[in-house]
Amino acid sequence: MDGKASLLRRHGDSRRLATLLATAVYLTTRAVDDALDLLEVLIATKLLAKAERETVKEKIKTLTPPLDSDADEAWRSMLVTRFGTVRPFLKLLVKVVDFGAAPEGLPAPTALKSLPELMGRKKVGPAEIDTGLLVGSWRRLVLAAPHLEPGTVDWKAYVFCVLEQFHRMLRRREVFAKNSSKWGDPRAKLLAGQAWEQAKPTVLASLGLPAAADEHLAARAALLDGTYREVAGRLPDNAQIVFDDDGRLHFAALQPEPEPASLLDLRAAVNAMLPRVDLSEVLLEVFSWTGADTAFTWVTGGEARLKDLHVTIAALLVAHGCNVGYTPVISGVDALKYGRLSHVDQTYLRLAT
Known part of the structure; x- marks a missing residue:
């Protein structure tokens, strides 16, 4: 990618062919990265976030909402009305990008690949979808919507349910693109076998880790447990934290501390000292x-x-x-x-x- 045309012309045929192949592989990887970056922007900011903003008016955001909470049903219902946004790219997405998955994330890409067969049909039955993906309010929206005929499902709601699960797994890298550098399998670049055995002592020494993972995990678990108990012990006296009737955790909005006069004077003095130059x-x-x-x-x-x-x-x-x-x-x-x-x-x- 760094080569200039004049330099590439000086190479022999075999070198130019190798450069062409390397360039094609590199650009394919970049293209997949760019496509999934756009998918991330579309799902995270244009669909999920926008639908949630239109239905949630509270200024205080809740932390770690449970997946089966009814509080998500309003914005998920709003999301289903935006099917026209995702229709154009779904068939192309599963056709062009080769997705893989860890065992936990495998249902999401499997369901995603089945969506083109369901889209546009008048009737889709429960046996044709993966009901294991229907968490919380998605189960009601897909299986029990008021407008559904007996023995059918709302396939548009199912599309968004699959996309939400797929997006979550993609961000956690439980789902990955096989020919991507940014969204690829993070395990693919790990050392294994003899190569790992040779590098293991050096890596462990540089990171200060013991040879046995159980010892390290036990220490981390003890630290986590102690920290959890310490924080829990302070909750009753902390006016900034509130639990609602559904068990959700709310943080009060933090107010900024006023800037001292000395900082304002210093900022003005520094700005006055900076010359305006090209x-x-x-x-x-x-x-x-x-x-x-x-x-x-x-x-x-x-x-x-x-x-x-x-x-x-x-x-x-x-x-x-x-x-x-x-x-x-x-x-x-x-x-x-x-x-x-x-x-x-x-x-x-x-x-x-």
Whole structure:
């Protein structure tokens, strides 16, 4: 991905073919990462969060709500009305992305792959869905909605039930994409077998862990139990924490402490001392302190340096960092002419540098 066209042309056929294959594999992985990033944004912020905001008016958010709580039924009912948002991508999602799962998360992708067969049908029976995924209010919305005919289920509600479970398992990596780096199986990169046995003593020593996991887990369990009992003992006297009739935990809103006058004066004094200068001048000054411009080397590895190269590099960093392109930094100076900027951009500004 870092190579320039002029450099790639110099490679032999076998090297170019290998580069093409590596690029295709890399871009496929990036494409899956991007697709699942968008799915995360859609489900977490556009569907679940928005539906919940429209039905929950309280300013104090509850912590760790139980999955079978009826408090979720209102926003889940609202969610079902947004089926048009997910219809376009569901069939493509299960067709293009190859999902795997740990044993606990396996029902979610299995149910997800079955959704295209159910979508659009007038009648879907309980035997055609995974009722084990119907937790809490989803069971009522899918199996016992008032508009349902006997022996049928609300398949639209089931779609969102599966998506919610799938999203939860995907974030926990109980479900993963097989050809993804960000959303892939975290266990795939773990050492195993002889490789792990060789590295194990070094890893344990560097982390300060005992050889037996039971000893470490017992100590963690004792610490957790002691901390839990300590916190529980202080709850009766803590006015900031309240339990409601359903057993949910509520935290009172924390009020910010007022900023002291000395901090306000210090902030005003520091702001007054900061000069207003061009960003490129800041970069050039930092270059003079650190010599950071020398880290940008020619793509061929040559030692020759162009005259005023640091000026060109500073201009390119501004152009790319501010996403404004070459035009605002071009001038009549040789170091800032278009040809010079383009040449340095292609040969000095690389991922490796």
